[in-house]
Amino acid sequence: MSKALVIIGAGGHGKVAADIALKIGYENIVFFDNNDSIKECVGFPVLGKSEMTEKYKLWDFFVAIGNAVRRKEIFEMLEEKECRIVSLIHPNAVISRRVKIGKGTAVMAGAVINTDAVIGDGCIINTASSVDHDCVIGDFAHIAVGAHLAGAVHVGQKTWIGAGATVSNNIRICGECMVGAGAVVVKNIDEKGTYIGVPSVKTK
Numbered sequence: 001m002s003k004a005l006v007i008i009g010a011g012g013h014g015k016v017a018a019d020i021a022l023k024i025g026y027e028n029i030v031f032f033d034n035n036d037s038i039k040e041c042v043g044f045p046v047l048g049k050s051e052m053t054e055k056y057k058l059w060d061f062f063v064a065i066g067n068a069v070r071r072k073e074i075f076e077m078l079e080e081k082e083c084r085i086v087s088l089i090h091p092n093a094v095i096s097r098r099v100k101i102g103k104g105t106a107v108m109a110g111a112v113i114n115t116d117a118v119i120g121d122g123c124i125i126n127t128a129s130s131v132d133h134d135c136v137i138g139d140f141a142h143i144a145v146g147a148h149l150a151g152a153v154h155v156g157q158k159t160w161i162g163a164g165a166t167v168s169n170n171i172r173i174c175g176e177c178m179v180g181a182g183a184v185v186v187k188n189i190d191e192k193g194t195y196i197g198v199p200s201v202k203t204k
């Protein structure tokens with residue numbers, strides 16, 4: 001069978017995922033989306049609700065949903081159905097040979113992941129972001145476009161590091177945090193919530 005991929009989520013993230021999939025050799029792509037009014041996405045069919053995946057069991061799967069809670073739910077539903085969840089890594093990402101990347105993770109164009117970093121399942125390492133040496137990125141975390149993590153940063157599960165944010169070396173950020181766009185994190189974050197500014201402070 002030719003390389004075939006089901007992408008769940010026909011929004012912006014799904015579009016970029018399809019682009020990577022084509023670049024790495026997928027020939028057939030279909031989307032599923034809960035929004036029945038979307039019929040087509042970047043030239044590929046959108047087939048309906050994400051639960052309707054039974055007949056595509058032999059295809060690869062990728063969950064392209066920005067919301068980490070929802071992304072995790074769908075990911076777990078696919079795992080229960082024993083679907084094969086794949087990671088999509090853009091050929092123009094720069095990834096050290098010693099990096100570990102879980103399944104269902106997207107690494108977008110221009111991202112740099114340096115030596116001995118560990119990236120979990122269902123993560124998004126977005127366009128032109130960087131994750132430096134020895135970082136540990138928890139499952140379903142999102143390092144947004146242009147965000148930079150210095151060496152040995154730990155990011156907890158489902159945390160979102162906003163666009164252009166910077167995290168200083170050796171910092172630990174717990175799970176379920178939102179670090180706002182452009183924030184600079186220079187102290188550990190131990191309490192879930194929203195953090196913005198330079199240096200970052202908790203707002204919610």
Ligand SMILES: CC(C)(COP(=O)(O)OP(=O)(O)OC[C@H]1O[C@@H](n2cnc3c(N)ncnc32)[C@H](O)[C@@H]1OP(=O)(O)O)[C@@H](O)C(=O)NCCC(=O)NCCS
Nearest residue numbers: 126144145161162163178179180181182183194195196197
């Ligand atoms: C931090 C964030 C989550 C706050 O969102 P929100 O709760 O809806 O907040 P609001 O937009 O209502 O803004 C509340 C206040 O915080 C300020 N603010 C919002 N985001 C800010 C940021 N990143 N840095 C500094 N100030 C910010 C707003 O200007 C506003 O100030 P005001 O009350 O003086 O007018 C959001 O602004 C953000 O930065 N999201 C990241 C988006 C991103 O990175 N996308 C990338 C996709 S790849």
